[in-house]
Amino acid sequence: MKEDIFEDPDFRDEDVDESGESGELFEHHRFVADVGQGLLRIDKFLVNRIENASRSKIQEAADAGCILVNEKAVKSNYKVKPGDVISIVMSYPPREIEIIPQDIPLNIVYEDDYLIVINKPPGLVVHPGYGNYTGTLVNALAWHFKDQPWFNSSDPRPGLVHRIDKDTSGLLVVAKTEEAKMNLARQFFDKTSTRTYQALVWGTPEPASGTINGHIGRSLKDRKQMAVFPDGEYGKSAVTHYTLLEPLGYVSLVECRLETGRTHQIRAHFRYIGHPLFNDERYGGNQILKGTTFTKYKQFVENCFNILPRQALHAKTLGFSHPATGEYMEFNSDLPDDITTVVEKWRTYIGGREID
Structure with missing residues (x-):
């Protein structure tokens, strides 16, 4: 008796593409x-x-x-x-798509014979799909792996275990062997891996630490968005634990620990509780949601949007057991310059000093 089919254990890049492929790993x-x-x-x-x-x-x-x-x-x-x-x-079996190796720089945090950990910059799509057949992380991996005897050039997702959105920065682990790939996938499914994110959100979440529960599924009104369905009749169970790291007046720096990994989970959950991610266009965070009506304040926020032209979300830590040795490994990455610059500008603003 078959009871269920599990889809992607973590974030999927952006949307279901126009061909209808949902891109499960x-x-x-x-x-x-x-x-x-x-x-x-x-x-x-x-x-x-x-x-x-x-x-x-x-x-x-x-x-x-x-x-x-x-x-x-x-x-x-x-x-x-x-x-x-x-x-x-x-x-899942690979789709028929040609992967073109491209010499795109990779920020490699760790690498051995079984896996590679990469710190992805914002703006880099993880895998080829509708409208993005080149210039992706997978194209960069194909170049990096092209001389390895195990590399399969017909696999459009070489070693991918999980993904993060195009405009989210941070850590990803990529497997080098099929055994490592499935072992890591099992850890993500069993929730034994560790993932924390940092985000800049509108307002100050209350309480200062808590858990967001709510099934996440594709919005019934806009297919480009994910929505939260609290009654659980639609979508998949999703759990995000958060901690307020630093209140910054009208925005806050928060840390999130994922218990599940649904498409746009953090972005959808924080909009659901009334605190969209700063400059998250898809979920309404690119509007001035808190603050004053003064022109100077509006100019300040617009300047921050220009410095950080994406949702303020970074995959900061990633931990898992090594698929070959069983040793627990954890990696940490610094917040990228665009987020740190905007955070510092908010610190300056609430400190009462002159706005740049």
Whole structure:
């Protein structure tokens, strides 16, 4: 009995493209073996139940520890028994699209034979899609990996485990092997990875620390937006924990820890509680939402918008267990210059000094 299919374990770049592709990276299946189930190798069991899944792909998932029976990892020769609860994480098959290697600079934070951690600048699309077939992080990765024997030039998402939006900066981990890719995907799905973000938002959230709950799904009014549905009848469960780091008058610097990873989760959740991200055009943060009506204040905010022409969101820390060694690793990145400059301008403003 098949119970559910899991889509992308983390942010998807921008929107569903015009071809209708939603761009999921991984699928999650869960089955409960019938009471009359005879003993059968689990790879054969799953091949018979997952459409277009090859036995070799399922065996790769088992080797990566991504097949669980009753919440314990098993190998591909495990014999399924009646009542077994089986879950599997697999990457979706690649789409037919030509990836052009491009010599785009990468800010590499860490790299070994299994993975690479990158600090993505704002404005860089993660993977090719409608309107962005070149100039993406994947094109840069294709150049970086092009001489590696394992690199598959026909895979439009080489090693991608999760994504962040085009105009969000910060840390991403990319796997170099299929086993590492599925192992990391399992960690994201099981919520054992650690991700914190920092954001500049309008107003001052109250209380100073808390949790935002609310199912997130594509807006019923605007397909380019995600919306929060508190009754849970639409969308997927989403949980964001936040802490106020610094109140700055009419805006605040906050830290967010993701318990789930839905498309535009932080952006949608903070608009839902009345504190859109600063200069987030899609979610209304590019308007002056707090403050005075004075012309000088309006000019000050517009100047900040010009310095920071994107949503003020940065993926600051990323932690996970190394897929080969099991060692916990955590990486930290500084806020980029555009956010730090605007934060400093707000500090100056609330300090009563002259506005630039």
